[in-house]
Amino acid sequence: MEGAQDKPEIRKADAAWFVCDGCGGSLRFHIKKQEFRCTSCQAPKEMKLLHGPVIEHDFLQYQEREKTGDQFTGLASITCSHCGAESIFDAHETATVCPMCKTPKVFAEKQITGVPPDGLIPFQIDEQDAAQFFHQWIKGLWFAPNRLKRSYSEGAFKGVYLPFWTYDAQTDANYKGLGGKHHVVHEGDGKTRTEVRWYPISGEVSRFFNDIQVCASEETSRKTAEKILPFNTIHGTKPYSPEYLSGFFAEHYKLHADRGFEEAKEIMENELSDMAEQDIRMHGFELAQVQHMHVHYEDVRYKQVLLPVWLSSFVYSGKEYRCAVNGETGKVSGERPYSIPKIIVAIVLAIVLVGAVFYGVEYYENSVAPVFLPTGIYMESWRIGWDGLSDSISNFSIDYQMESL
Numbered sequence: 001m002e003g004a005q006d007k008p009e010i011r012k013a014d015a016a017w018f019v020c021d022g023c024g025g026s027l028r029f030h031i032k033k034q035e036f037r038c039t040s041c042q043a044p045k046e047m048k049l050l051h052g053p054v055i056e057h058d059f060l061q062y063q064e065r066e067k068t069g070d071q072f073t074g075l076a077s078i079t080c081s082h083c084g085a086e087s088i089f090d091a092h093e094t095a096t097v098c099p100m101c102k103t104p105k106v107f108a109e110k111q112i113t114g115v116p117p118d119g120l121i122p123f124q125i126d127e128q129d130a131a132q133f134f135h136q137w138i139k140g141l142w143f144a145p146n147r148l149k150r151s152y153s154e155g156a157f158k159g160v161y162l163p164f165w166t167y168d169a170q171t172d173a174n175y176k177g178l179g180g181k182h183h184v185v186h187e188g189d190g191k192t193r194t195e196v197r198w199y200p201i202s203g204e205v206s207r208f209f210n211d212i213q214v215c216a217s218e219e220t221s222r223k224t225a226e227k228i229l230p231f232n233t234i235h236g237t238k239p240y241s242p243e244y245l246s247g248f249f250a251e252h253y254k255l256h257a258d259r260g261f262e263e264a265k266e267i268m269e270n271e272l273s274d275m276a277e278q279d280i281r282m283h284g285f286e287l288a289q290v291q292h293m294h295v296h297y298e299d300v301r302y303k304q305v306l307l308p309v310w311l312s313s314f315v316y317s318g319k320e321y322r323c324a325v326n327g328e329t330g331k332v333s334g335e336r337p338y339s340i341p342k343i344i345v346a347i348v349l350a351i352v353l354v355g356a357v358f359y360g361v362e363y364y365e366n367s368v369a370p371v372f373l374p375t376g377i378y379m380e381s382w383r384i385g386w387d388g389l390s391d392s393i394s395n396f397s398i399d400y401q402m403e404s405l
Helices: 002-006 059-068 127-139 146-150 219-228 257-282 340-366 375-392
Strands: 010-012 027-030 035-038 075-079 086-089 093-097 104-106 158-186 192-215 249-251 287-316 319-326 332-334 336-339 399-402
Touching: 059 257, 059 287, 127 287, 127 319, 127 332, 158 219, 158 257, 192 219, 192 257, 192 287, 219 287, 219 319, 219 332, 257 287, 319 336, 336 340
Parallel strands: 010 075, 158 249
Antiparallel strands: 027 035, 075 086, 093 104, 093 249, 158 192, 158 287, 287 319, 319 332, 336 399
């Protein structure tokens, strides 16, 4: 009885299905052609999309928009109009494909609840290109196990539109800090030493920030998506139309815009702190420290955009690692394994190299006719040493998993 009471309520709902008027097939956005096409007869289709500028809103009015907007929480059940199968949309899912016939389903009603999306960047990178970028990423990983680069089990890529908030703000920051200069101090025994003398300084820096991007998805998706930023939301965003979601997955925002702005402020304040350090150096100091900064924000505006991401995973040594590809630029990030032997080899070779350089300097200073080996011999020795040592201990190596790059 208690289990029945704890079971979440599932509401019946209707999903949008974009149909080809020629053959009855489903319509989907063709990434290579940047147009809508029927998945059955491949005929292009002109869609009635919204056009014009993407609207940004006054942040002071956000809470009122959130309160007055329509709400749809919990799970939703949608019956496929093509095959009759039932699909369950979870709490934040707004677009999917039928698990039986793969017909695209867009829960347009839920996507616009709360604060509706203002814009969207359509996918520019298709699944095949995303896989190619992923392969290049795998091949270029430092300290990755050799077996990972030779063989791994790759999962399918899933095209997802993730919700993001973007923020504009005019900022003025007053700072207090220290500027440092190096001074040579002459000691009594004829020796000298260098010390840093610090001087108090204050000033002001200003900057207009345009489209600071904060992911509003689930926590796990956010951590992955933030590493493939940025997206060109300033020039690449189109007005939101649900047709773009057909054939892809999509999410409703979980992080609200007021909490998202706190993350945006942290990004802006870090950049303002860098500007303040540069300002201190411009006053003739060699070193700079910002000790305190007060930032004033004006004309804060925001919008919600859906941004394209390819999500996938790969299996190595029985463990699953998640990765993401920016659906606009192809930038890749994700979790990966590390090879302890390669790290040890790198440390050993670094010590050997430092020792060789030190010995070479000592030899040069004490030799009348120093002899130098060609650079290529040094590089070849490094390569042979790296590969040989790495392979020699790879048989009894262990792989160390790090969370992410």
